[in-house]
Amino acid sequence: EAQVTQNPRYLITVTGKKLTVTCSQNMNHEYMSWYRQDPGLGLRQIYYSMNVEVTDKGDVPEGYKVSRKEKRNFPLILESPSPNQTSLYFCASSLISMNTEAFFGQGTRLTVV
Amino acid sequence: GDSVTQMEGPVTLSEEAFLTINCTYTATGYPSLFWYVQYPGEGLQLLLKATKADDKGSNKGFEATYRKETTSFHLEKGSVQVSDSAVYFCAPRGNTGKLIFGQGTTLQVKP
Numbered sequence: 001e002a003q004v005t006q007n008p009r010y011l012i013t014v015t016g017k018k019l020t021v022t023c024s025q026n027m028n029h030e031y032m033s034w035y036r037q038d039p040g041l042g043l044r045q046i047y048y049s050m051n052v053e054v055t056d057k058g059d060v061p062e063g064y065k066v067s068r069k070e071k072r073n074f075p076l077i078l079e080s081p082s083p084n085q086t087s088l089y090f091c092a093s094s095l096i097s098m099n100t101e102a103f104f105g106q107g108t109r110l111t112v113v
Numbered sequence: 114g115d116s117v118t119q120m121e122g123p124v125t126l127s128e129e130a131f132l133t134i135n136c137t138y139t140a141t142g143y144p145s146l147f148w149y150v151q152y153p154g155e156g157l158q159l160l161l162k163a164t165k166a167d168d169k170g171s172n173k174g175f176e177a178t179y180r181k182e183t184t185s186f187h188l189e190k191g192s193v194q195v196s197d198s199a200v201y202f203c204a205p206r207g208n209t210g211k212l213i214f215g216q217g218t219t220l221q222v223k224p
Contacts (some may be wrong), residue, residue: 042214043212045211090157094210098144098145099162099164102206104157
């Protein structure tokens with residue numbers, strides 16, 4: 001079954017404690033990205049990757065890091081989380097072509113206290 | 114920059130009513146257009162798409178037509194059901210690969 005798997009689904013952490021949200025896809029997609037969803041703001045892109053070892057900033061990259069060492073995995077790293085990073089996070093993957101759909105993970109609800 | 118404007122929600126309808134959710138966009142070049150749906154507690158999933166002008170995307174009774182001259186991609190359904198209650202996102206995708214999302218429109222259908 002084609003899928004994007006994120007872990008964990010829910011996470012409560014304290015300010016400044018490093019965390020990683022994992023994302024894995026099984027569709028051999030080149031393009032992967034992270035979004036955050038906040039009320040009234042829709043989804044905003046944090047980082048994206050067009051292939052292995054190729055990553056770039058999206059619209060709201062501050063406070064986040066990513067890596068793409070393997071094609072299937074695209075972890076999101078918060079080195080020093082702050083309360084303004086409390087949000088719902090989605091990983092997505094797709095082929096590079098703009099005519100193709102993106103597949104989304106189930107989401108990670110992060111709360112930073 | 115690229116952007117999407119969707120009608121504000123929430124939209125509340127009775128079962129079997131007609132639905133329209135307006136979407137207009139500004140985008141560089143000639144994007145493909147998508148509607149995604151997010152059911153409560155879930156991730157986004159593709160509802161329909163259109164990749165060139167005058168194309169009509171359709172799925173599950175929903176339709177939307179790519180109107181290049183008005184840069185619009187309005188979502189319609191003739192008869193909504195309670196199970197259609199969800200958040201709907203219009204999203205163009207240009208040649209950078211990036212999806213541009215609007216704020217989403219919440220639809221609530223009452224029996």
